[in-house]
Amino acid sequence: MIPLARNLPSHAPQDVRLAIVGLGGAGSTALDRVLLDGLAGADFVALNTDTQALTGSIASEKIQLGRVATRGLGAGGDPDIGYAATEEAVAEIRAALEGAHVVFLCVGLGGGTGSGGARLVASLAREMGAQVVAVATLPFTFEGHRRMLQAEEALAALQREADVTICFENDRMGDAVSPLAGIQEAFAVADQTISQSVRALAALTRRRGLMHLGFDELATALRSPGTAAPRCLFGHGEADGDNRANDALTRALKNPLMDRGRLLDDVPNVLVNVAGGPDMTLNEVQILMEALNRHIGDDSRILFGVAVDPQMGEKMSVTILGALPGDAAVAATAAVRHGARAVEPRPSPRRVEPQPAADEEPRYAFAAAPREAAAPLDVEPVLLHVAAHSPPPAPALKRTEAKQEQMELDPVKRGRFERSEPTIVDGQDLDVPTFLRRNVKVK
Amino acid sequence: MSKDQLIVGLEIGTSKICAVVGEARSDGTIRILGVGHAPSRGVRKGEIVDFETAGKCIREALVDAEEKSDVLIASVYLGVTGAHIESFNNRGAINLPEERGEICAEDFEEVQASASEVSIPSQNSFLHSILQHYYVDGQAGVLNPVGLLGNKLEADFHIIHGATKRIQNSVRCVKEVGPEVREVVFNPVASAQVVLDENQKSLGALVVDMGGGTTDFVVYVDGALKQSGSLPIGGDHMTNDISLGLRIPMGRAEALKVEEGSVLLGVSPPGERIVLKDETGFAGKEIEREMLNAIVHCRARETLELLKRQIDESYLPYLGAGLMLTGGCSQLDGIDQLAEEIFGMPVHRTRARAVAGLTSAFEDPIYSTAIGLIKYAAAIQPERPASLLKRVLGRLSFLWMWMF
Missing domain, CATH: 3.30.1330.20 (Tubulin/FtsZ, C-terminal domain)
Structure with missing residues (x-):
């Protein structure tokens, strides 16, 4: 009798071609981290407006965005410039993504290049017939309200274009780092987390499992009903x-x-x-x-x-x-803002040749899933921004205020708990006096 | 008198270490013989962070208790707490052999063992598995199944487990000082023994022990312990907040909290000031009362709100007896009102009850846990065959003395 080998892979794992794209400054840094951590058999493409930063990248393929629009400088935090700059390099990007089955797009939202170019790159990749996994980071709250708005807007647009969007909030990264750690370390941890997720997802799409999970399951897992920013x-x-x-x-x-x-x-x-x-x-x-x-x-x-x-x-x-069903309030405002900007509905090309990871299943356009603009506001309590007892300001504003204290600019504030293990609940270090975290005025 | 009726409860708290020597009487009452305590150092958030210093403080407290009660302490019941301690409910079930049918006492142990067959993280070990309810052949409401007929015996247990290494640290620290540790008890489980009476337990109650380093809680519904846990925030945090907010040293912040602190806002006349006196009695810095209260209020409110979130919402409607506040922080002015506002149920400040002896000892809520340890120990003692034997021997020796 011939024993039937159950674990014989039916497809060689390498026949799924991956392209990892780093867009903008933060995206390129994350890309470098993925490269350094090692991911075999993928193409690495760095896209940036800033030539200096681009030269520093260790990616195998580098494309300069906006030769004309920015002349080798950055996009200066303006998404419109970022978009224009990316538009100039469409042909080059197409060439770089040729033949990729899955495109991982690493991007830091909030700035110019990333926020502006992300949806364009994602839609290009889709047109080429690839599955797009966007790994986006939202800026720290202390980077300013404006930047956060830009980032959320860009995220909403990106979610329409990409098949799967994974969003990391930098504010939450603070939890992973001890409050006393240097800022460099904090950013390094953020990059590491992104790198880890890209590598894990890459492995997921490639590996042929005993009980297999494919792209469709990935999309299902990340789809969250009723919110724009899960x-x-x-x-x-x-x-x-x-x-x-x-x-x-x-x-x-x-x-x-x-x-x-x-x-x-x-x-x-x-x-x-x-x-x-x-x-x-x-x-x-x-x-x-x-x-x-x-x-x-x-x-x-x-x-x-x-x-x-x-x-x-x-x-x-x-x-x-x-x-997680996201912050409904923010999602709703983002959706409204986005609607005003009127982005043309994206063309949805059907891929011709299914890849082993995701066969017959229809494409999951989960970002375009129906959204309830008036989702109930009290989805929030799960997240334990402990409700401020002071007169509550507008929801979006409250969010900003509550998070402002997370960055430990003044480590002295832990007092006698200076050297003890911090107690962190939902991003707040409980050893820091409550009145400081809640911005209660004490002279 | 047999020595075994003497029970010593030792609580290693964040602000103080206290040892209570008590006597469990045959009629079920408890008499406090002496209370020894020492300020605690080397303990943060209920866990030992400085082994040597904590050891010294434990020795101090035990010596104090020995002097006051005139008893040599050989073994203690140790109370532990800390954020690492977790709990869940689980049901154990056994099928009784066909030919027997009648449930006997041994079956109980088997059910308990079957309920404990759950995977807890490998670095954790079980602290308690406390019986909640029995079911015989799926029928609920069985109080004592021994002697009943049935095919299947089930029982719900509340299982408490914690990080082995951290619990061992406390045990080792006590053993280095001298006495043996007979049992390790989760603090709020002990407190609840003296804070609640049977009636309150069956009505349903939430016991919140606000200590120096942690805020511990247990939930009783329908006479059974349903939930327990510990938040690593306590009075220490309040003092720390005051010290940072008003820029005064910790020692003075502590005194200020105890003497002047209140969690009520808007009750003091606007602009009322407190003059801080230094050690020599000279008037020093002045601070506004409302400011102090705001700091205390913020922390107390946050702690209680976090606590409320931890408690399973489905239990809240069944807490007929309300919320029992105990522990050092429960003495804060207005904290019962604040808790009432947050939890929306009657709040009582309580302390140990149903004990005789040194009244001054159990009138203070800071001793709830230590006295509770004695009550807990007295409750489980008859289960210990060795001590039962010794107790019988003790009786015999008493008889012997009486005969001559």
Whole structure:
């Protein structure tokens, strides 16, 4: 009798071609991080208006945007210039993305090049027949209200163009870093998180699993009904050793976007992908899923995948993805603002040749899913911006104020808890006096 | 008198360490013989951060308790807390053998074991598994299943677990000082024993122990412990806030909080000032009362709001007896009103009850936990076969003395 090998991969993993694109300053930095961390068999393309920054990038392919529009300088924080500059380089971008099945677009929103060019690059990639995964970062709140508005506007536009949008809020990155860490370290952590997510998603789209998760599941997980700006939860953990299942999960939940798994409770669709070497046991997967299930709400759907990858060796990894019904107020305003700008509906080309990751399924235009402009305002409490007791200002404004204190400009404010382990709940260090965090005036 | 009836409860708090020596009487009452305490150093948010210093403070407290009660402390019941402690409810079930049918006491242990067969993080270990309800053949409301007939015995348990290493730290610290640790008890579980009576437990109540480093809570619904937990925020944070906000040293901020602090806003006349006296009694800095209250108010409100979010909403309508505030911070002026506003239920400031002896000891809510440890220990003692035996021997020796 010939035993049927179950784990024989039906497709060689390499036949999915990936292109990783870094757009703008923040995008290029994130791209460099992905490159340094190592991701085999992908094309790396850096796009930037600023020639100086572009020269510094280590990407294999670099395209200068706006030779005429900006003459090698940056876009100066203006998305319109960024858009014009990207438009000039359309032909070059097309050439660079030729033949890619999945395009990862790393972009920092809020500035000129990233905010302006992102939707254009995403729509170009789609036209070429690729699946587009946009990995976007929103600026820190302290960078200013205006910048945040630009970023949210750009995000809404990007979500229309890209198949999957993962959005990282820089403000939340602060949670991952100890309040005493230098600013450089804080930014490095942000880049690392992005790099980690790109690599994990790349592995997800490429690996042929025993229980396979494809692009369609990814889109389902990240779709969140009723909001324009779903907050993305992402966690990835790898571990080896005797207790690798638990360790990997703990690490995944430690991710700043996860809030130690507490937020998972409210996520409608959770994608969980477990990968490990050939020696991964069913028991380990069971332990991991049991532990994870305690964090996931009863009503949530779990999209579960297992993959065996000989390259993992003795390691085991878990990737958790989901979208939280976002801040409805902000989403609604962003949608309104966007409507005023009247972006032409994007052409939706059907891809001709399906790739192994996402076959017959229709394209998920989840960003264009019907939105309720008047979503209930009290979706927020889950996020624990502890409601200020002072007369409440306008919702958007309150958000800004509440987050302003997250950046530890003056570390003295922790007083006697200076050297103790910080207690962080939803981005707020509870050891910092409440009146400081809430901006209560005390002379 | 048998020594085994003596129970010592030791609480290593963030602001103070206290050891209470009590006597469990055969009629079920408890008599406090002495209370020893020492200011705590080397403890933050309920957990030991400086082993040596904390050890010294524990010794101080134990010596004080020995002197006051005239008892040699050989073993203690240790209260622990900290944000690492978590809890959940789980149901255990066993099928009884066909031929027997009658439920006996051993089955109870089996059910308890089956309820504990859940995976907790590998670095954690179980602290308690507390019985909530029995079900016999799916029928609820069974108070005592022993002797009943049935095929299937189920029981709900409240399981509390915490980081093994952190709990071991406290245990080791006490052992280095001398006494044995007989059992480790989660602080609010102990406090609830003396703060609530049986009636309040069955009505449903929320016990909030606002201590120096942590705010601990337990929820009783229908006579059973349903939820417990610990927030790593406490009076220490308030003092720290005052110290930073008014730019005064910690020691003075603490005194100011205790003597003048209030969580009520808008009750003091506008512009009323407090004169801070320094150690020599000279009038120094002046601060506005409203400002002090604003700082305290912000922290207290935040803590209570965070607490409310932690508590399972479905329990809130069933807390008939309301909220019981205890612990050092419960003495803050107006905190009951604030809690009433936030939780929307009657709030009582309470302290240990149902004990006899040194009244001054249990009149203070800061001793709730330590006295609760004694009550807890007294409640579980009959379950310990060794101590039961010794108690019988103790009785015999008493008889012996009486005969001669």
